[in-house]
Amino acid sequence: MKQQTQSDQGRTVPGLRERKKARTKAAIQREAVRLFREQGYSATTIEQIAEAAEVAPSTVFRYFATKQDLVFSHDYDLPFAMMFQAQSPDLTPIQAERQAIRSMLNDISEQELALQRERFVLILSEPELWGASLGNISQTMQLLGEQVAKRAGRDPGDPAVRAYTGALFGVMLQVSLDWANDPEMDFAATLDEALYCLEDLRP
Template sequence: MKPQTQSDQPAAAPGLRERKKARTKAAIQREAVRLFRAQGYSATTVEQVAEAAEVAPSTVFRYFATKQDLVFSREYDLPFSVLFQAQSPDLTPIEAERRTIRSMLEGISAQELALQRERWILIISEPELWGASLGGITQTMRVMSEQVAARAGRDPGDATVRAYAGAVFGVMLQVSLEWADDPEMDFATALDEALQCLEGLRP
């Protein structure tokens, strides 16, 4: 039997300190979203969020630099990028997108998915948050174009690449808007089926 090399070893599980920090961060965001939804984003203070999460306001700012960061989260960007680029080159771009998204959603608990929906509802219902989200949308489109261009061997600024990324993002946005209105929607299935309609579209 071939001995395992260091690179073959499975990644070490997060230590107690890391797990505690992750739980604290999740609790803060969960309480923030709950309060924002219950009494309004503008009417809720960071101090109230800290009290609900049973931490000091300074702890809130240790994990979230601004009040808006309590709603916005880009923690899935890197994992998505890594999974997308790891997909077989034999797959069509849409197949690679669909498999990546399915893998990501399968790893999210029902509780976490519900929190993501609540965050999304906040973003589209609060003018201040929706306006702030436009910068994130621009960044997401740029990253998506770069990822697709890398797989296709094209330039990210290529018109076909940008059109493809826009079509994929448009479908994802539409399904997300429908999800906000329908808590019973199977988001993973609906998104997968919608993206499948783009099969044949290539950068």
């Protein structure tokens, strides 16, 4: 049985099995974040998370290799990279970034977006997670740098690319910090407006 179909617009639509897996993974992470916020990251066990998500502990590890993976997620890295590179070559890197981010956020449900905010708030409130997030930040910045360099036709180590990537990530981090303090903030609109301020910056 085919697990993927094509929509009328040519987009790949996940099959039943993939959708079920995605729901299970989302449920596990949602319950994990809730328990982490309620009783603390260190005090929460995998067994408690499995019970709350109504799955076996082995199922939790099937989707998340480590406890930290329940908080840190790279699920959006590859889709974003593909969206970014798919943008018109006539667009500047920041215009392509804005368009790719808008497309990605349009595909995320309100519930999923709220979960991402909860994850970020959790990282800020737990020293152990904040320290561990440095590796996650480095990985994200490396991905951004590689994608920008590819579009600009430069080496990822080019000082201009590195400076541009740092500015881009700095804006995204600042908006995320503001969002953590203001759950009513329109994250998508605020981020897009902030990134617009980088329009004159070129890698």
